């Protein structure tokens with residue numbers, strides 16, 4: 036059980052949540068939701084103890100809490116099995132220290148004693164069977180025995196993720212906390228994760244913006260809104276329904292009260308002058324009692340995403356011929372041909388590691404193909420949204436100053452207005468870049484794309500980190516954009532809204548399909564099809 040007692044947190048003048056008391060019980064699976072910047076990651080860090088509340092609120096947590104690490108590349112130089120064992124920090128540190136001591140040629144007495152202590156720590160933490168247990172978990176998540184000794188760098192991204200999950204599970208945690216685990220996972224891996232989490236018996240708390248995922252995993256939703264956190268029973272859709280009804284009923288109640296107050300008020304003003312003073316007094320009391328319930332403003336906001344193009348291009352945008360690229364002995368695509376026309380909106384889909392990012396980077400000249408030619412039409416220019424956007428927004432500046440570098444002839448007024456549309460108004464625009472939440476950073480990058488006004492937009496997984504409102508707004512912005520769009524995405528809703536053409540990495544090679552995503556699904560009996568209809 037995790038108990039939160041009267042916890043308040045805010046930054047500067049802004050309150051994220053005020054005086055929150057909630058309990059999270061074992062056997063239940065909680066989705067932690069709220070729009071970008073609501074404070075989900077911050078709340079999770081308060082749960083783990085990494086961040087302190089602003090007041091003296093307290094958190095009670097079990098002895099063993101498993102936390103999913105965000106950075107899939109952090110362990111590239113470690114062996115897979117070691118990465119899992121690191122999940123038990125006490126044990127791992129004892130192993131390391133023992134190793135160092137054992138390498139010394141001579142040991143002092145204190146060091147001898149320490150060695151004895153370390154042995155007993157290792158025994159207490161079941162160190163002698165650690166590798167065996169890590170192996171069991173690895174087998175369970177689909178990594179065969181002969182790979183356990185390999186380095187993490189040999190695994191594809193989604194398998195790295197699985198190992199990090201194994202790491203979080205290794206110490207047998209009574210609570211498991213995951214911050215946006217489905218980012219960077221393809222549909223098949225998400226499905227695997229859903230089933231996996233549904234079997235977990237401790238307290239599960241998971242942050243996600245993926246509605247489908249939350250619906251299939253969660254028994255409860257803890258929603259951050261109205262400066263507090265409310266736990267609703269049921270899945271994500273149930274929560275939205277419940278929240279809407281609760282709000283509507285308060286609004287109806289308030290309307291009713293306002294009507295009564297108006298009637299009473301009329302009586303009071305008519306007779307205030309003298310007679311019937313006791314009746315006037317009692318009506319005044321009634322008015323005070325009826326005071327409508329204050330409705331706090333919801334923190335749900337939708338950005339306004341519109342891309343314009345300064346100079347429209349001719350009809351032919353791009354011609355690709357004989358494009359081939361591979362790494363080592365793995366061919367990603369071979370002899371690929373593609374003609375792209377203005378107003379094509381191309382979604383690039385396929386499972387993790389098939390080469391989607393590589394294809395994009397070859398097209399925009401950030402990477403050399405092995406063979407083939409890529410010819411862009413005259414004056415072609417593009418804006419690129421990279422998968423790892425952190426590299427583009429350095430620490431040590433503010434949202435406003437960062438965007439000012441890209442100011443055009445339209446001046447700083449335009450920078451302000453783009454920031455406003457992307458929900459950085461007033462103080463928010465002066466926010467330090469290192470404090471930006473995942474979704475805020477993503478919105479800032481899109482603000483840059485809105486200012487650049489290029490006729491070609493290239494996105495690599497833009498919806499990771501974005502909340503539902505922002506994903507919808509992006510879908511809208513891209514579908515009305517008159518130029519050309521390339522977008523790599525696993526987000527079914529976005530692809531369905533935007534794509535007029537699908538490039539799909541399939542086991543038979545790269546398929547170019549002219550048509551929308553629903554049309555594509557109909558013609559290609561795809562594994563995920565049954566999955567979508569199941570939901």
Ligand SMILES: Nc1ncnc2c1ncn2[C@@H]1O[C@H](COP(=O)(O)OP(=O)(O)OP(=O)(O)O)[C@@H](O)[C@H]1O
Pocket residue numbers: 046051069070071072073074075076077078466470471472473474475500502
């Ligand atoms: N150290 C800090 N100083 C100032 N503001 C901060 C700091 N850390 C976070 N914030 C702000 O607090 C708010 C909540 O941040 P948090 O990362 O918890 O949001 P989130 O709900 O996880 O959002 P997302 O869905 O985008 O990941 C954001 O507006 C963020 O900019």
Ligand SMILES: [Mg+2]
Pocket residue numbers: 075076077472473
């Ligand atoms: Mg977050």
